[in-house]
Amino acid sequence: MSSLVNKGELKQRNGQIASYLIIGAVVIAVMMVFGILMLLAQGGMLNLSAANFYQFLTIHGTGMIGAAAFAAAGVMWYFLRDYVQLSKKIFTWNLVLFLIGVVMVIIGVFSFEYASSWTFLYPLPALSANAWGTVGALLYLVGMLVLGVGFLLLYIDTGRAIIKKYGSLGKGLGWDVISGKKAEKDAPPPTVVASTMVTIVNVTALTAGATVLIMNIINVVNPAFTFDPLLAKNLTYAFGHIFANSIIYMGVIVVYEILPRYTNRPWKSNRIFLIAWTMSTTFTLLIYTHHMLMDSVMPKWMLIMGQALSYANGLPVLVITAYGALMIVYKSGIKWDMASGLAFISMFGWTVGVVPAIVDATIVVNHVMHNTKWVPGHFHMYMGLGAVAMLFAFMYYLAKVDSNLETTILDKIALIVYTLAIISVSGQFLVSGAISTPRRWATHFPEWMGPALFGGIAGVFMFLATVIFIVHFISYIQVRGTSTGSDFDDKKVA
Amino acid sequence: MIKKWRSNSLLSGLILFGVLLIPFIRQFLESVMVLHMLVQLPLLVLVGWLIGITITRNFQSHFDSWNSNGIPGTLLFVMITMYWMIPRTLDEALSIWYIELFKYVSLPVIGLLLYDSWKKLQSIGKSFIYLNYLSMFGLMAWLYIDSPIQICNNYLAAEQKILGWGLLGITAFMVLYLVQAVFTDQTEEAI
Numbered sequence: 001m002s003s004l005v006n007k008g009e010l011k012q013r014n015g016q017i018a019s020y021l022i023i024g025a026v027v028i029a030v031m032m033v034f035g036i037l038m039l040l041a042q043g044g045m046l047n048l049s050a051a052n053f054y055q056f057l058t059i060h061g062t063g064m065i066g067a068a069a070f071a072a073a074g075v076m077w078y079f080l081r082d083y084v085q086l087s088k089k090i091f092t093w094n095l096v097l098f099l100i101g102v103v104m105v106i107i108g109v110f111s112f113e114y115a116s117s118w119t120f121l122y123p124l125p126a127l128s129a130n131a132w133g134t135v136g137a138l139l140y141l142v143g144m145l146v147l148g149v150g151f152l153l154l155y156i157d158t159g160r161a162i163i164k165k166y167g168s169l170g171k172g173l174g175w176d177v178i179s180g181k182k183a184e185k186d187a188p189p190p191t192v193v194a195s196t197m198v199t200i201v202n203v204t205a206l207t208a209g210a211t212v213l214i215m216n217i218i219n220v221v222n223p224a225f226t227f228d229p230l231l232a233k234n235l236t237y238a239f240g241h242i243f244a245n246s247i248i249y250m251g252v253i254v255v256y257e258i259l260p261r262y263t264n265r266p267w268k269s270n271r272i273f274l275i276a277w278t279m280s281t282t283f284t285l286l287i288y289t290h291h292m293l294m295d296s297v298m299p300k301w302m303l304i305m306g307q308a309l310s311y312a313n314g315l316p317v318l319v320i321t322a323y324g325a326l327m328i329v330y331k332s333g334i335k336w337d338m339a340s341g342l343a344f345i346s347m348f349g350w351t352v353g354v355v356p357a358i359v360d361a362t363i364v365v366n367h368v369m370h371n372t373k374w375v376p377g378h379f380h381m382y383m384g385l386g387a388v389a390m391l392f393a394f395m396y397y398l399a400k401v402d403s404n405l406e407t408t409i410l411d412k413i414a415l416i417v418y419t420l421a422i423i424s425v426s427g428q429f430l431v432s433g434a435i436s437t438p439r440r441w442a443t444h445f446p447e448w449m450g451p452a453l454f455g456g457i458a459g460v461f462m463f464l465a466t467v468i469f470i471v472h473f474i475s476y477i478q479v480r481g482t483s484t485g486s487d488f489d490d491k492k493v494a
Numbered sequence: 495m496i497k498k499w500r501s502n503s504l505l506s507g508l509i510l511f512g513v514l515l516i517p518f519i520r521q522f523l524e525s526v527m528v529l530h531m532l533v534q535l536p537l538l539v540l541v542g543w544l545i546g547i548t549i550t551r552n553f554q555s556h557f558d559s560w561n562s563n564g565i566p567g568t569l570l571f572v573m574i575t576m577y578w579m580i581p582r583t584l585d586e587a588l589s590i591w592y593i594e595l596f597k598y599v600s601l602p603v604i605g606l607l608l609y610d611s612w613k614k615l616q617s618i619g620k621s622f623i624y625l626n627y628l629s630m631f632g633l634m635a636w637l638y639i640d641s642p643i644q645i646c647n648n649y650l651a652a653e654q655k656i657l658g659w660g661l662l663g664i665t666a667f668m669v670l671y672l673v674q675a676v677f678t679d680q681t682e683e684a685i
Contacts, residue, residue, distance in 0.1 A: 214630075
């Protein structure tokens with residue numbers, strides 16, 4: 001479809017996409033620096049005050065989730081626009097609101113020393129023991145609200161466009177195919193299915209998030225207004241877990257779109273695929289309760305549901321996608337390059353990264369492991385080698401199809417270094433968890449320092465590899481639109 | 495036919511406004527917190543909506559000159575309704591005459607603006623406003639149900655909770671409406 005689009009218009013549209021990706025990638029790289037500093041401090045190599053550590057922790061979490069979600073939204077938008085009519089104006093508005101929100105968050109954290117971690121768990125924003133004041137908390141919370149408004153507009157637009165083309169969000173998930181009313185050959189493409197899922201879960205998450213953010217704002221302005229902390233925690237994780245989880249579901253569109261182009265084999269939505277995505281839509285909305293397994297006052301059925309559905313959620317889409325990726329590549333004669341390599345590695349990251357989460361979602365294990373570094377071990381692998389690798393894959397793909405820029409040996413070395421480094425970073429977190437190192441602690445006992453120091457050093461290599469990815473993408477931006485050949489996308493990658 | 499319907503709506507709006515001004519009705523609605531916020535206030539907005547059907551048609555060019563895309567009118571609507579969701583404003587409407595007067599003026603005016611703006615808003619704007627109110631009603635429900643203190647001087651803490659449950663009911667209804675709207679087939683409709 002892209003080949004049918006006017007090339008001048010394509011260049012302009014790709015400019016917006018490139019803005020999303022470069023902002024996302026640069027923020028991710030800067031956040032890596034904060035991660036490295038924290039690990040070096042925990043490893044006893046760097047003298048960082050506790051206040052600074054928690055500010056870094058806050059900006060690291062917020063920045064990583066925000067930037068990855070932002071870039072992933074750009075990826076989703078890039079491919080989804082081939083199937084439905086999306087609003088460019090809304091896409092631009094999201095970018096503007098994202099930048100405004102980011103600036104507010106940065107000022108709140110660094111100028112006003114706000115440091116509640118990215119989860120802003122009630123009543124912490126208002127009860128800081130004078131570590132930060134009202135202004136810092138308000139800047140952070142309102143900044144997050146502004147970010148949320150941008151994303152909400154974006155997902156309203158994707159939902160509108162999908163409903164307009166396919167009739168309903170149910171049809172976007174292929175329910176009419178599942179029920180047998182429509183043939184499999186008429187099923188919505190994987191990109192539409194994934195985008196529908198993300199639209200449903202993120203509109204829910206952002207609505208819950210807006211509620212709990214405004215509640216926190218009211219509490220910060222007037223602490224006499226107090227709220228039920230358990231409900232606040234439920235809403236906070238209904239927002240935070242779902243929103244963070246959705247990043248990989250946006251990122252996986254890269255796998256669905258580019259591997260078929262590289263292998264000249266279609267990735268079609270069959271009934272099993274559609275059922276798996278519907279299951280993941282439902283489970284993703286419900287499994288945030290696995291963040292509450294230590295809250296003994298939660299209704300027991302919710303905790304059991306959190307464990308059971310967390311097991312179930314890890315499987316449908318992941319198995320279908322990982323198996324599909326293997327099958328599409330098997331004996332295809334694929335010519336590996338940076339984009340296809342990163343996309344394939346991301347499947348490994350997703351698959352391996354989900355395992356510690358499933359382990360931690362087991363109630364009896366959770367009571368021991370959840371407050372240890374085991375959990376960062378999960379999400380660094382899952383996000384770093386899964387979701388973020390998908391984003392980097394897309395950056396190389398876009399550079400390839402939209403310019404004549406060639407990759408060098410340095411890029412290939414960076415891919416290997418990045419993979420080994422993120423495995424090392426995640427591995428040290430898992431080892432730390434296994435030796436009962438608590439997470440979110442600024443200071444470590446000497447017995448806990450070794451893995452942290454190792455992680456900090458591995459992080460430096462990961463950062464350097466990321467810089468090489470970014471340099472390649474910046475080089476592409478300077479020459480974008482120089483691709484020759486009439487068939488813009490497909491022939492060039494095959 | 496349409497002309498008759500429009501004049502009927504103007505008349506209906508004025509009659510409804512007159513009914514809401516009757517001292518007995520006014521005092522009754524304001525004596526119970528849930529009736530004050532969830533009946534009287536929406537009815538005053540409805541007054542403006544009904545009157546707006548005629549007014550906006552007769553002064554269409556005036557409205558178009560400053561509210562061509564519906565966003566300014568919607569922003570005013572959001573700001574005024576947010577103001578009236580603050581518990582203190584309900585209290586002050588009972589205690590201070592000019593706040594009560596403001597209520598009887600501002601809510602019909604924004605009802606009128608809502609009528610003019612809603613048809614001009616694009617579907618994205620409508621959806622955004624809808625979701626905004628969904629989370630706002632949810633939040634207010636939570637605030638009124640969960641507040642450990644008596645928020646208004648004129649209403650008991652028990653009344654706050656009833657209002658909170660009322661708001662929660664509205665939130666639940668809005669969620670159900672949203673779910674049916676996005677999961678039922680709308681192929682034939684212009685979205």
